[in-house]
Amino acid sequence: MTEPQVIIAGGGIGGLAVALTLHELGVDFVVLEGARELAPLGVGINLQPNAVRELGDLGIGEDVLDGIGVAAREWALVGRNGQDIYSEPRGRLAGYRWPQYALHRGRLQMLLADTLRERAGDDAIRLDHRVTGYERHDDGTVTAVGQRADGTTWRQHGELLVGADGIHSAVRAQMHPDQPPIHWGGTIMWRGTTQAAPVRTGASFVGLGSARQRVVVYPISPADPATGLATVNWIAELRVDDTGSRQADRWFRQVDVEEFAHHFADWTYDWIDVPDLLRRAEVVYENPMIDRDPVPTWQDGPVLLIGDAAHAMYPTGSNGASQAIMDARLLGAAMLRHGVSADAFAALDADLCGPIGQLVLRNRGDGPFGLLDLVDERCGGEFDDIDDVVPELERNAFMAGYKAAAGFAIEQLNTAPPTIPAGARVTAAVDAV
Numbered sequence: 001m002t003e004p005q006v007i008i009a010g011g012g013i014g015g016l017a018v019a020l021t022l023h024e025l026g027v028d029f030v031v032l033e034g035a036r037e038l039a040p041l042g043v044g045i046n047l048q049p050n051a052v053r054e055l056g057d058l059g060i061g062e063d064v065l066d067g068i069g070v071a072a073r074e075w076a077l078v079g080r081n082g083q084d085i086y087s088e089p090r091g092r093l094a095g096y097r098w099p100q101y102a103l104h105r106g107r108l109q110m111l112l113a114d115t116l117r118e119r120a121g122d123d124a125i126r127l128d129h130r131v132t133g134y135e136r137h138d139d140g141t142v143t144a145v146g147q148r149a150d151g152t153t154w155r156q157h158g159e160l161l162v163g164a165d166g167i168h169s170a171v172r173a174q175m176h177p178d179q180p181p182i183h184w185g186g187t188i189m190w191r192g193t194t195q196a197a198p199v200r201t202g203a204s205f206v207g208l209g210s211a212r213q214r215v216v217v218y219p220i221s222p223a224d225p226a227t228g229l230a231t232v233n234w235i236a237e238l239r240v241d242d243t244g245s246r247q248a249d250r251w252f253r254q255v256d257v258e259e260f261a262h263h264f265a266d267w268t269y270d271w272i273d274v275p276d277l278l279r280r281a282e283v284v285y286e287n288p289m290i291d292r293d294p295v296p297t298w299q300d301g302p303v304l305l306i307g308d309a310a311h312a313m314y315p316t317g318s319n320g321a322s323q324a325i326m327d328a329r330l331l332g333a334a335m336l337r338h339g340v341s342a343d344a345f346a347a348l349d350a351d352l353c354g355p356i357g358q359l360v361l362r363n364r365g366d367g368p369f370g371l372l373d374l375v376d377e378r379c380g381g382e383f384d385d386i387d388d389v390v391p392e393l394e395r396n397a398f399m400a401g402y403k404a405a406a407g408f409a410i411e412q413l414n415t416a417p418p419t420i421p422a423g424a425r426v427t428a429a430v431d432a433v
Contacts, residue, residue, distance in 0.1 A: 004030040005340045007144045007158040009131035009171055011038065013105070014307025014324030015164030016112035020058050021332040023120045026425040027340055030123075031116075032156065034130030034165075036149055038113050040106025043191045043285070044220040044233025045315075046072065046205065047108070049091060049098040050413050051322035054329045057418060060115060062099065068111060069103025070222050070230070074204040077371055080213075080381050082269045086371055086395050090205070095410050102205065102218045102233070105321065129154060133174045134161055134303055140342065142302040159340055161303045162331070164324075167292060169309035175300045180293050185314075185364060187239045187289040190260050192281035196232040198223055199272050205318070208272070210381045211366060211373040212239040215264065215274055234277055235315075237289070238263055252287040260286070289314050291364065294357030297349055304345040306331065310353070313360045316367035317402065323356065329419045335426050368402045371395060 006022055008015045011033030022029045047055075052065065062071075076087035091099035116124050128148045135143040142161045147153050163171025167182065198219040199206060205218040214237050219230040238260070257278050267274035278284075292312045298305040307324035331348050338344040366373055374390050375381055383389045403409045 003157050004028045005159045006030075007032060007142070007156055007161045008164055009144060009161065009169075010164035010166060010307075010309070011035070011109075011113065011125055011127075012164060012166060012307065012324075013109055013112065013321050014309075014327060015162070016109065016116055017054075017058075017325045017328035018162055018164060018306065018331060019116050019120070019124060020112065021328050021420070022335075023116070023124075024058060024420070024424075025332055025335060026427055027335065030156070030158075031125045032129040032131055032144060032146065033125055033127050034146075036128045038110060038125075038127070040104065040110050042105030042109075043193060043235075044102060044218065045105045045108070045321050046218075046318035047101040047103065047325075048319055048322040049096040049100055051325040052098040052101060053413070054325050054419060056098065057329075057420060057422070060111070064111065065101050065103070068107040069101040070203050070219050071099040072102050072203050072205055072218070073201040074206075075368075076200065076204055076206045077369070078206060078208045079372075079375060079383065079386075080209050081383070083383060083386065085375055085386050085390070086399065088399065095414070097414050102203070102220050104220050104231075104233075108321070129156075130170075131163075131165055132170050134171060136301055136303070140302055159302065160342070160345065163303060163305045163309045164307045165309050167290070167308045167312040169305065171303065172295070172305050172309045175303065175305065176295050179295060182290050183293055183364075184288045184290045185239075186241065187237055188260075188286065189289050190236045190255065190278075190284055190286050191234070192257075192278070192284040193220070193231050193233050194277050194281045195229045196277055196280070197228050198230045198232060202230075206272075207369055207372070208267070208274075209237075209372070211369070211376045213237065213263065214369070214372065215267065217272065217277070232277065234281075236260065236264060236274075236278060252285065255284055255286045257281060257284055289316075291360055294353075294360050296353070298353050299342070299345045299349040302342050302345070304331070304348065311356045311360050314363040314367065316363050316369050317359070319359075323359075327352065332420050336420065336424055340426060362402070368399060370402075371398055374398075 006029040008031045011031050019031050072090040075090050077085040079085050131144050131146045133145050144156045208215045216235040220233045221231040223230040261278050264274050298310045306327040334344040334347040379389045
């Protein structure tokens, strides 16, 4: 068996997007995944139009995404008093050339994995291969080292290594051994799904509450025509002051709804009954809202970080998975310019590391949910007319600033040329230089 040009550590959304991109470009690769089997784990996520465009260019179009999610129609913030603070259309309704999708994270991962195996063969993903570190060599190549579940070790040599191994990345830990621990700002999230009637437009993403306590709801499946019910993803959030009593990387756990439902006992409105939504959940998980401090570089010679390994961020902007896909596609574009080389890694690092690091910090400020902070600061969340608290121009400017920073401003995206031209191959591009 010939050695791969590119080793990909991690078979999550980012790692699989890299693999699909490299396959498209004719670059040899292998995905090394620590799990002994892939399973559709997780809860709801959103794919922004920029990522939907890239998946379409990979041949994973809307006809496929419609089978695992729902095209979002609206994004809205509602105050604890039930009054609207801000709303806007999403996807094509907002003027994008591509929709935004709400879907189950695990179903998207399985779709990417199945697509990769169909195109590149079952050997493209090696399970039970957890990467624990790497070795750089004088000739510029790299060896990934790792361990199987039974404790045996393995080594894989290649030209480049992409660390797509998530927020607990071993590749990042070696690259930045002095990095601070995982950052937790004090927000606890309880996440679940419930069969319920979707609210507002039927495909709305709604943030209800305040900066310190809110509920986010959105459907991740179309409503059943017979029952009117959809799989509704919900997140109940509470910010606490005692952040020292928990270790943020050790308390992901399944919980009983009654452990936290009392915090939302009177959140009943004519359009949504939050206590009922929570109590009818199929399963509920508690976890902290965490990220990592930005690092000065994602590159160590022939090694590059992408996705959560590079820029784990709060989910307040709904763009973690989208940015991982963008990392993969922009890496492919860099390889078209620089070949399968550390120079391609350096180009991507120079373009993205600083700006995306700033986006990580911006999301700590609640991202687009920061409007709730403004409302809290100015009126304690109680208002009759939101224009008297945060004028419309200010609300619109706030949201426009976030979209520009996150890379999905409408005109910027609609007029951008394809990240990777159709039919492009790395070998042809390098020969032409």
